[in-house]
Amino acid sequence: MTPKTSRPAGTQPETGQTTVVNTSPWKVDGIGLVTGAPLFVDDLQLRGTLHVKLLGSPHAHARIRSIDVSEALRVKGVQLILTHENTPRVPHTTAGQGYPEPSPYDAFMFDTKVRFVGDRVAAVVAETATAAREARKRIRVDYEVLPAILSVRDAKRPGAPVIHDEPDATGIHDARRNVAAHFDFEHGSVAMGFEMADLIVETEIENGYAQHCPIEPHVCLTYLDPEGRVVVRTSTQVPFHCRRILAQCLQIPVSRIRVIKPRVGGGFGTKQEILLEDVCALATLRTGRPVKWELTRAEEFYASRTRHPMVVNVKIGVKPNGDITALDMRALSNTGAYGTHSLTVLTNAGAKTLPLYHAEHVRFDGDAVYTNLPVAGAYRGYGGTQGAFALETLIDEVCERGGFDPIAFRKRNALDTGHTSPVFAAMGEGKEGVPMVIESCGLRECIDRGAEAIGWAHKRGQGRHRPGPVKRGVGMACLMQGSGIPLIDMAAARIKMNEDGSFNLFAGATDIGTGSDTVLAQIAAEVLTVPTHMVNVLSSDTDVTPFDTGAYASSTTYISGGAVKKAAEALRAEIFDYCAEMWNVPPETLHLEAGQVLSAQGQSIAFSDLVLRAFMGFGGMQRQFEGHASHTSPTSPPPFSAHFAEVEVDTETGNVRVLDYVAAVDCGVAIHPLQAEGQVEGAALNGISYALCEQMVFDARGKLRNDSFADYKIFTSLDAPPIRTILVKTHEPTGPFGAKSIAEICINGPIPAIANAIADAVGIRLRRSPFTPERVLEALRAKAGAEAVL
Amino acid sequence: MKLQGYHTPKTLEETLSILDAEAKRGRSAAVLAGGTDVMVRMREGRMRPEVLVQIEALSDLAAIDESAAAIRLGARVSFAQLMTSKVIAQHAEVLALASRDVGAPQIQSRGTIGGQLGTASPVGDLLPPLVALEAEVIARSVDGERRVPVESWLRGVGVCDRRPNELIMGVEFRKVSAATRSLWHKAGPRRAQSISKVSFAALIRLSAERRVEHIRLVFGAVAVTAKRAAKTEALLAGQVLTPALIQQAQQTAMMEFTPITDLRSTDAYRRRMVGVMLRRGLVSLL
């Protein structure tokens, strides 16, 4: 609701020229971060804090016959031990998603069954972490060990053990076959499409288990406020979903819970989950004491969340002229022991890739299945990563087989401004989507400028002829994502004005290191014609800020930014009303400029004078200028991107080195170009590391073997290739000042771009990531063997 | 067993008598040098000493001493020292090359040669160079000093010849002649902080007509300890290095080792890398 006004908010004409937006001011939280101010969850030390340690399951799949905590309770300092015997049994999902969540309710605070190595058995709450660890050793658990499913391909096999046999779970697609979620749709008839095709190419990829590796692990501190409400200070991407799901699990009213998100040391999706908060809050309610729980790095690896490993099969039919007659994608997703994000990540594998190329006939069919392995959840890219690996490998293969130029083929078939795709309406986040016409698309410019930058024209197909064992190649991939979830994501913001002409912005939006507080301040500052530092941002406190769905789905700049823009415009409208009355002029004649209100008649007043007057009542007109607004979007305009990799492949060692990496991205107008570039580089490096190196390795009993940074390698700055970002500017009419998202899209490029570059260099197709030297060498030998036989 | 004591001896004599007394009491004492293995292993419960003996005060052990024909490294000499020392660059370059590939700057400044010898890991990156240099380990206790060739010092995975009451004083080796070439290569998953999949150190001297006059070929991470490729050395010794001979050496070297498959790599990959590293190293001399 905008305040009553003589004209609608936001009528100050948008000139398209901006003074704050599309510039790169200092991050609003930058100084505190670089000077080490105490601003993370763990920086708050409350007297009398109790510490939590989790007893995790040693078995991949077992029933708990009994738990004996009597000896553990006798350890000095132990206050409480939570198990399935003394906690509420409420089926829920740990996924922090819009309500009703598209994830099955298959999780319990504690259950009588454990479903992966590390699954919750008991939580010890003690005066010290040492006491908690000591007591944990003394808990006696009698397990009935069950056969486990340790491969995604075994999950649906007849006779496979049923992982979720509990009767009170809901929303599981087919529990008896271990299918957590299923989705399919067909537009036209792919069978007919393939009949019309002259060339049909099919490929199947498989991506590995990987971890987000945020620098700050999951950490939560709970305490009671003076009225006995529970305050939850937590490292989360979803403070409002957290409050709601806590109320559900603990069976207490939302009004008794306050969730505060301080600075967060990275999330990448793993903190779009309610993982610690339920145990901490319950322990605080039971003991009256502050309770803290921080995951160890090892727990972070095996007991938090991972990317969904998927087997994705795609098939394409093309005509001699390069038209696509049919696109068919089948996906088998491994959601691990619980179905968090199982449906939505699965559908996104198609929804964020299939619309990219026009095909008369399109189909998607996918299952997400349970296994007794760690729980997959949201991870930057969110299915798009898996889908892009498959689709962009396929496009490269079809070009090779059909003799098409990969750039020309993509440009011929790719989505463009004014286009739509049947996939938009067919596939949303786990259900039908919404139809959408693309209003901004810079993909072709991304392709051209990226190709130019990498030197495509003179490098493609050339590096394989280099003398010696080291070959070179270039590869590319085209990408799209979304900007928020249409008609589901909602953000709200409130802004008030102070007597020095500064503003306080209260936003539900959740800055997890992404820089969104800065971007939101810039949007408000642009509307209000002040420098960014005049807008103080307070975000993500459920007692103070209005609602926001949270930091996920590439939504914050687009959706939350939209709310902030509207709120600032509402405040501006209040100012205009006030000044119109004060000066007795029509409000239409007023505008803001450099922190002043000006009228066409020549009157002017600085913000500081205006607010002082409004606060102190010179002349009796007293008020607090304030604006608030909510925002949703009926569409989710995709950002587009073209990625290019140049690699060197050592055919004797199997080493793949990325020599050069170019990411050309259309995110509409970049509100803060430097931060946008940071998002691109971060995502690309994350993706390159995942493409070449990162993998979680399990033993034969489902236990993670590399649960530390010593054994799970991520790239360091020394391994980082040059990553060049090209921001291709378009203007998205539905976004704040023309902005679309940029947070996730760029993690989807490296795997296919590098795979295609390797194919260009040495003629092998790597379909299983990561592309380790061992696998590259194996593929090279297989190829050499096959050629020797021929 | 819990940590019960922490000693900070001021002198060598005091250190040796503490080690001896603890050994006689039957308590497991670990010398704490840079701590880059000790601290990690204790935290992971893979090492449970009852006593730690910190040797930070023994500054003599941090010296690199040069005599006419030999070099002596104190046990506390760090990777960083080896990387920057002129003496090492001139007379034992292989140690400097290997040190550069150890961990990252933090580990390079803390980690020591004594720690490498004490940990005796199959993947210790300085061990192949030390074997190639035919270094002798100098160990001392109240009973006296003894010298053990590195090759016999390294007895198995994490097992060395150190007696419970002994302090590693350092290593000594003959200077490498100016005509001798040093080779070093490490294959790991990334450029820093990575554990070797395979490592290779070699010292080779060729005559003017490329006859192999001296050759030491040592591989790490493909056997329980850093190990010489003895058959390959024998094949090459006294021969004129030619592409055909190198080819033969590659095959021989690959068959000399039976590496394992573990978290970091596969047996097949490691074996191939032994051959590739050797061939590339030898080819670089042609």
Ligand SMILES: Cc1cc2nc3c(=O)[nH]c(=O)nc-3n(C[C@H](O)[C@H](O)[C@H](O)COP(=O)(O)OP(=O)(O)OC[C@H]3O[C@@H](n4cnc5c(N)ncnc54)[C@H](O)[C@@H]3O)c2cc1C
């Ligand atoms: C992050 C990280 C990265 C690493 N990367 C590498 C790498 O790339 N390559 C590599 O080879 N190693 C690596 N290491 C292992 C380690 O740094 C080396 O093994 C190093 O040489 C250990 O030296 P230190 O002085 O720290 O030994 P410490 O940890 O102090 O001691 C190690 C062992 O040696 C014994 N010891 C030490 N000094 C003496 C002495 N004077 N007398 C008797 N016993 C002694 C100790 O009791 C202990 O058993 C890494 C370690 C870490 C933590």
